[in-house]
């Protein structure tokens with residue numbers, strides 16, 4: 001956390017702080033991580049906090065929660081500048097920036113209904129390749145369809161059917 | 162290097178690969194009826210999950226001219242797939258029987274999936290609206306045969322450029338060469354898909370979109386496609402569009418270059434008038450005929466190498 005104004009939310013003893021989330025995307029981040037609040041652990045969300053680097057940013061603190069690799073990959077697709085801080089005994093024991101993957105396996109669904117990866121009973125793992133880093137565009141390795149950032153958000157938040 | 166390769170997407174093939182193929186096709190054309198021993202030890206699987214008389218027959222003929230045997234099926238109804246066997250399992254089974262598999266399927270990416278599963282080479286004979294590499298190889302070979310070059314020519318594509326895998330595959334194939342310009346003539350609702358355009362432009366093709374059929378006037382190769390009724394929400398719009406992208410002799414006499422040639426993957430309905438058949442513009446029968454030597458060359462290169 002790069003400014004001293006975090007006092008409105010107390011520090012967590014153990015867990016994860018996801019910092020530098022694009023402003024107002026913290027709720028989407030929680031949604032794609034499937035965190036609803038009913039899990040029982042403490043969650044703090046800070047939205048539109050000032051940031052020297054980003055102007056405004058969101059921060060999410062999750063007590064006793066540790067993301068898996070797949071979760072980090074999902075976060076990177078929604079919040080490209082996010083940093084993950086793993087906290088133990090009030091100390092940051094690990095801190096890293098998410099990295100947008102060149103290849104995504106199995107995580108996303110192709111938006112083309114006649115893509116072989118969507119054929120019922122075929123059980124093909126979808127694979128996508130990053131074709132534009134700035135605009136977050138991925139191309140299906142099987143059918144060539146392009147997923148935009150919006151398509152990805154819709155898919156990950158379950159709005160695509 | 163051709164031996165053992167899968168033929169899924171024409172973009173995987175370099176200019177040199179394609180020139181080797183054309184040379185081999187020339188050889189096949191000259192010796193078509195004397196090559197019964199070339200592949201006499203080979204069995205080719207024809208897996209047509211989607212019916213296509215023409216493409217299947219041309220592969221079968223090419224295989225038989227080289228002395229190979231063929232086994233296979235046409236359309237899902239004819240096989241156990243209808244009873245629930247997956248595509249993957251059918252490919253796995255065929256892979257253990259034959260030396261090479263020709264696949265056609267209505268789902269995009271099916272051929273690539275087959276190549277991930279099978280050890281034997283896979284030839285994509287059309288997967289959904291994605292790729293039709295052997296048709297594109299044939300179209301390039303036909304152009305080369307007619308004009309003695311592909312570089313420097315202007316190509317006009319007419320009709321349904323959005324869903325036609327023949328068009329997208331040929332445009333991909335052209336990226337290996339240096340054509341002068343590609344003119345894309347279609348109604349706005351059937352323009353070339355963004356993902357195809359991006360690739361073509363990134364690889365240096367000059368594309369120009371037009372809606373009026375007169376734009377054929379700059380073209381050396383006029384490539385006509387069929388506009389399908391299913392693509393339109395209402396019949397009236399379909400009729401209107403279909404009418405304005407029909408090619409006939411009068412139109413060619415009026416607008417086309419003197420030595421322009423008309424290609425069409427056939428079968429045609431009425432987008433290509435029969436009154437062109439006996440004119441200097443007609444090249445689609447030549448194109449159909451060259452389908453055998455190019456597929457003979459392809460099978461021979463993939464199975465036996467250069």
Ligand SMILES: [Zn+2]
Pocket residue numbers: 110111112115116117140141142143144145270
């Ligand atoms: Zn796909």
